[in-house]
Amino acid sequence: xxxxxxxxxxxxxxxxxxxxxxxxxxxxxxxxxxxxxxxxxxxxxxxxxxxxxxxxxxxxxxxxxxxxxxxxxxxxxxxxxxxxxxxxxxxxxxxxxxxxxxxxxxxxxxxxxxxxxxxxxxxxxxxxxxxxxxxxxxxxxxxxxxxxxxxxxxxxxxxxxxxxxxxxxxxxxxxxxxxxxxxxxxxxxxxxxxxxxxxxxxxxxxxxxxxxxxxxxxxxxxx
Amino acid sequence: xxxxxxxxxxxxxxxxxxxxxxxxxxxxxxxxxxxxxxxxxxxxxxxxxxxxxxxxxxxxxxxxxxxxxxxxxxxxxxxxxxxxxxxxxxxxxxxxxxxxxxxxxxxxxxxxxxxxxxxxxxxxxxxxxxxxxxxxxxxxxxxxxxxxxxxxxxxxxxxxxxxxxxxxxxxxxxxxxxxxxxxxxxxxxxxxxxxxxxxxxxxxxxxxxxxxxxxxxxxxxxxxxxxxxxxxxxxxxxxxxxxxxxxxxxxxxxxxxxxxxxxxxxxxxxxxxxxxxxxxxxxxxxxxxxxxxxxxxxxxxxxxxxxxxxxxxxxxxxxxxxxxxxxxxxxxxxxxxxxxx
Numbered sequence: 181x182x183x184x185x186x187x188x189x190x191x192x193x194x195x196x197x198x199x200x201x202x203x204x205x206x207x208x209x210x211x212x213x214x215x216x217x218x219x220x221x222x223x224x225x226x227x228x229x230x231x232x233x234x235x236x237x238x239x240x241x242x243x244x245x246x247x248x249x250x251x252x253x254x255x256x257x258x259x260x261x262x263x264x265x266x267x268x269x270x271x272x273x274x275x276x277x278x279x280x281x282x283x284x285x286x287x288x289x290x291x292x293x294x295x296x297x298x299x300x301x302x303x304x305x306x307x308x309x310x311x312x313x314x315x316x317x318x319x320x321x322x323x324x325x326x327x328x329x330x331x332x333x334x335x336x337x338x339x340x341x342x343x344x345x346x347x348x349x350x351x352x353x354x355x356x357x358x359x360x361x362x363x364x365x366x367x368x369x370x371x372x373x374x375x376x377x378x379x380x381x382x383x384x385x386x387x388x389x390x391x392x393x394x395x396x397x398x399x400x401x402x403x
Numbered sequence: 404x405x406x407x408x409x410x411x412x413x414x415x416x417x418x419x420x421x422x423x424x425x426x427x428x429x430x431x432x433x434x435x436x437x438x439x440x441x442x443x444x445x446x447x448x449x450x451x452x453x454x455x456x457x458x459x460x461x462x463x464x465x466x467x468x469x470x471x472x473x474x475x476x477x478x479x480x481x482x483x484x485x486x487x488x489x490x491x492x493x494x495x496x497x498x499x500x501x502x503x504x505x506x507x508x509x510x511x512x513x514x515x516x517x518x519x520x521x522x523x524x525x526x527x528x529x530x531x532x533x534x535x536x537x538x539x540x541x542x543x544x545x546x547x548x549x550x551x552x553x554x555x556x557x558x559x560x561x562x563x564x565x566x567x568x569x570x571x572x573x574x575x576x577x578x579x580x581x582x583x584x585x586x587x588x589x590x591x592x593x594x595x596x597x598x599x600x601x602x603x604x605x606x607x608x609x610x611x612x613x614x615x616x617x618x619x620x621x622x623x624x625x626x627x628x629x630x631x632x633x634x635x636x637x638x639x640x641x642x643x644x645x646x647x648x649x650x651x652x653x654x655x656x657x658x659x660x661x662x663x664x665x666x667x668x669x670x671x672x673x674x675x676x677x678x679x680x681x682x683x684x685x686x687x688x689x690x691x692x693x694x695x696x697x698x699x700x701x702x703x704x705x706x707x708x709x710x711x712x713x714x715x716x717x718x719x720x721x722x723x724x725x726x727x728x729x730x731x732x733x734x735x736x737x738x739x740x741x742x743x744x
Contacts, residue, residue, distance in 0.1 A: 184430045184694050184714075187436055190661060191708035251711040257705035324708065325572050403705065 340395030416608035424643025457597025458637035469606025495733035522730025549696030556700030
């Protein structure tokens with residue numbers, strides 16, 4: 181008989197937390213990058229964009245590792261499909277952060293003075309949403325380990341916060357894009373296109389972070 | 404009086420018991436070692452004491468089933484043929500275990516010996532001699548016992564969760580307390596295992612010894628299983644554990660950190676209760692399969708982060724492969740022994 185303990189598969193929740201830590205590092209670097217970009221320190225911002233890209237690549241490797249070690253025969257406290265859907269969303273956060281960072285570094289656009297505050301504010305608010313994801317993951321893992329005192333768990337709190345904070349970024353995203361069109365005559369076509377694109381992608385990062393919360397809600401609903 | 408036949412039978416029985424100690428016990432005690440409730444050394448000492456105790460105190464019923472419950476020869480059989488048959492079964496089960504372990508096939512010592520006894524019976528006197536009613540019950544118990552293990556473990560863990568784990572604040576402290584409980588369940592599971600699985604070696608050995616005493620079948624099959632034989636089997640298990648099981652458990656202890664004491668306690672306690680109950684009614688069941696069922700039960704109660712259920716496929720494969728293979732090997736060895744006699 182194969183060892184009974186052979187049936188204890190490696191837990192996918194620890195690598196999931198490793199993955200979300202990388203997402204968190206990406207958002208930390210992105211904050212720095214935006215400040216450098218606004219200060220026209222483009223060399224620093226380019227360097228940080230590349231670093232974010234490296235972290236995203238590492239996150240991808242962890243994602244693939246988790247998928248490879250989760251065949252259909254694995255039974256978990258949460259539904260396997262729900263877990264994998266959640267993982268995809270969490271990975272999308274890193275992907276989109278990388279995309280916006282690299283898109284910014286494509287062109288050295290000077291952000292117009294009247295947009296600067298709002299732009300910085302949006303970047304910070306998006307990162308704030310992203311930073312809620314690791315907190316939600318940690319509380320979900322604690323929920324699993326503590327034999328599910330779901331009522332006292334912070335999971336739902338973080339999921340609700342994700343929804344609320346994402347809403348703030350939506351409002352700001354719309355405001356900035358409207359503002360960009362207001363001053364379109366003073367912008368070159370290149371500047372206009374680049375700014376619109378960056379703001380759009382930035383807002384999308386928060387969308388994916390919010391989706392993480394929604395997927396997590398589905399995942400822990402059965403507990 | 405030690406005839407060459409007796410020496411051969413004792414050696415074959417010892418080999419079988421060694422196999423049981425080397426493979427099965429590591430499985431039975433693995434969750435206690437895996438959760439770090441006990442050290443490897445403690446596991447070996449506990450197993451040595453309680454396997455032996457279980458074998459001597461409760462080992463008789465299942466031994467009787469294997470000795471004469473599977474092959475029911477009636478008056479026509481010659482005691483000599485039955486003695487050779489039991490020896491053939493013992494050799495076949497041991498060989499099959501070695502082959503299967505080498506080929507990394509999932510096997511159960513219980514299934515091997517039940518298959519081997521049936522195999523020699525068929526080879527000697529045809530299918531009519533096998534007590535199919537009893538065989539049916541034994542095979543049914545192989546399906547029922549893991550399911551029962553899962554059910555008991557599921558209910559026990561769910562009850563523990565609602566009555567205890569949800570109420571306490573200090574989770575670490577609860578786990579520490581259950582770590583202590585796991586020392587007791589490790590003793591319990593070793594005891595239960597000894598009570599059921601010693602029969603896999605001692606059952607055919609008892610048959611070989613009693614039938615070789617020159618009495619008629621009617622008298623020989625009424626002779627009780629001597630206690631010293633159960634002790635001999637228990638001794639063999641302990642030797643197997645100390646020589647080889649030690650290594651098997653060592654790798655387990657290093658690999659598994661996932662099973663926490665509350666989960667390990669639930670799985671072991673449920674499995675040991677079922678195994679001991681089966682020993683009482685003389686049902687030879689697989690301790691390993693019952694424990695697998697119990698672990699799945701804890702998993703179904705959402706107590707374990709990730710379980711690989713491929714093991715269910717292994718269990719079914721074990722039923723399909725082990726019983727006919729061990730039967731076939733036993734038939735061949737039996738014919739060979741009769742030819743050489």
